[in-house]
Amino acid sequence: MLDLDLDAMDLGDLKKLQAKVSNAIKTYEDRQRKTALAELEAKAAEMGFSLADLTGQPGRKSKVNPPKYRNPEDGTQTWSGRGRQPAWIKDALAKGESLDQFLIVK
The missing domain is CATH 4.10.430 (H-NS DNA Binding Protein)
Structure with a gap:
């Protein structure tokens, strides 16, 4: 783990570090989510289903407004x-x- 002396850093450096950490957390979570989704889709396909079949979600279809x-x-x-x-x-x-x-x- 990094050993940073946060007390010695000025406000600008702390804010830059905060932005970098926030970005790193977001990209890490996105990678984890994509990995999990790929694994679930592969397992569903292995069993002859799509992930949408198993979750009951029809996928992304636009809502059609009825004629008025x-x-x-x-x-x-x-x-x-x-x-x-x-x-x-x-x-x-x-x-x-x-x-x-x-x-x-x-």
């Missing part, structure tokens, strides 16, 4: 109300129509 608005002229065109407005919504709003008239559930 529907085009009355073409029922296949829907919009969740998030993100960019589709052209049919923009056109209707430009004509002065209300967004409420396109609600699926009123």
